[in-house]
Amino acid sequence: MKGKTWNDIVKPIVVLVVICLVASAALAGVNQVTAPIIAEQQEAAANEAYLAVLPDADGFEEVTDFATTNVQSVLKATNGAGWVIKASAKGFGGDVPVVVGFNAEGTIVGIQFMENSETAGYGQKLVDGSEEGVAFVQQFVGMTEAPEVGTNIDAISGATVSSKAAASAVTTAINCFNEVALGQAAVIDEGPVVLSPEEVRAMLAPNATLTQIDAPEGLTEAWQGDDGSYVLYAEDKGWEYATSPMTIAVGFDASGVITGVWVDASTQTAGIGDVAADEDYLSQYTGIADEAGLDGVDTVAGSTQSTVGVKKAVRKCVQAIAALNPNAGTGDAASVPADSAATSEAATSEAASASEATSTSEAASASAAS
Numbered sequence: 497m498k499g500k501t502w503n504d505i506v507k508p509i510v511v512l513v514v515i516c517l518v519a520s521a522a523l524a525g526v527n528q529v530t531a532p533i534i535a536e537q538q539e540a541a542a543n544e545a546y547l548a549v550l551p552d553a554d555g556f557e558e559v560t561d562f563a564t565t566n567v568q569s570v571l572k573a574t575n576g577a578g579w580v581i582k583a584s585a586k587g588f589g590g591d592v593p594v595v596v597g598f599n600a601e602g603t604i605v606g607i608q609f610m611e612n613s614e615t616a617g618y619g620q621k622l623v624d625g626s627e628e629g630v631a632f633v634q635q636f637v638g639m640t641e642a643p644e645v646g647t648n649i650d651a652i653s654g655a656t657v658s659s660k661a662a663a664s665a666v667t668t669a670i671n672c673f674n675e676v677a678l679g680q681a682a683v684i685d686e687g688p689v690v691l692s693p694e695e696v697r698a699m700l701a702p703n704a705t706l707t708q709i710d711a712p713e714g715l716t717e718a719w720q721g722d723d724g725s726y727v728l729y730a731e732d733k734g735w736e737y738a739t740s741p742m743t744i745a746v747g748f749d750a751s752g753v754i755t756g757v758w759v760d761a762s763t764q765t766a767g768i769g770d771v772a773a774d775e776d777y778l779s780q781y782t783g784i785a786d787e788a789g790l791d792g793v794d795t796v797a798g799s800t801q802s803t804v805g806v807k808k809a810v811r812k813c814v815q816a817i818a819a820l821n822p823n824a825g826t827g828d829a830a831s832v833p834a835d836s837a838a839t840s841e842a843a844t845s846e847a848a849s850a851s852e853a854t855s856t857s858e859a860a861s862a863s864a865a866s
């Protein structure tokens with residue numbers, strides 16, 4: 497029996513562990529050997545790109561004293577021929593890096609996009625040497641001002657997101673040139689402003705002290721204001737392949753009219769699905785007093801699943817407010833239960849946040865769209 501246990505149970509486990517250890521050691525060894533080679537190849541490709549975009553340079557001096565964000569390297573030609581700046585922006589599949597050559601006056605004289613993870617046949621046209629891709633890239637040569645898709649450059653057909661990312665990367669390089677060569681202020685991308693849950697609720701019910709109540713069926717969270725307002729939360733997946741759902745918060749005044757909608761669309765595709773959190777889209781909900789009003793909210797082309805997901809979540813909240821507030825949709829102010837004005841530590845925190853958010857409403861509104 498003992499021998500059988502060794503052969504049938506212990507021995508296979510030991511063999512499997514040994515195989516895993518050997519495989520891990522082999523992978524680590526391969527990585528140690530190949531990582532320096534890959535880094536050297538990437539550096540060589542970058543150096544080749546530097547000379548390709550500014551061929552009049554006889555050498556380069558690296559500049560590190562800059563603050564413009566999303567810039568990987570800045571090189572100044574030792575003979576005064578100009579500058580080379582490597583920058584990047586977020587595209588559909590990840591970073592879209594570009595190397596831009598400027599003459600001494602700041603005109604783009606050469607440009608080369610580096611390898612990226614954009615879609616083959618679309619965003620990959622930035623680097624695949626195709627006729628359409630080359631034509632797109634050449635649009636940037638001769639520019640001194642920031643490129644904008646649809647205004648002074650045309651997008652690659654079917655690759656609007658990648659085209660906009662490419663234009664954004666070039667804009668970053670121009671901003672950096674203006675900083676290092678012309679002494680202008682650095683352009684610093686601090687990323688989207690992220691509101692705390694208290695700030696979100698204060699934005700949607702700015703004049704209320706809020707107390708959390710039991711969430712109606714189908715919702716994830718509910719808050720009632722001492723002025724008859726409500727902030728209700730719901731979720732929807734939006735994009736069918738999203739790893740987790742979007743969180744949607746809807747504010748209602750005492751008459752049950754929507755005062756605003758906030759969306760956390762971080763689970764949706766950058767540049768596509770996260771448009772569902774943009775102010776231009778969400779502003780359509782403000783002022784809606786009943787479920788029928790939602791029929792007038794338009795989805796966004798290219799972000800259909802995500803914007804439909806937001807509408808479905810808002811609909812849940814509108815249906816719930818009809819049960820929570822008997823005056824919803826009538827235009828009459830709701831009566832506030834006597835115990836709803838009771839304060840708590842959470843309610844006090846809400847009041848403080850509301851005061852702060854009122855003075856920064858513009859920034860809060862912008863964050864609701866990011």
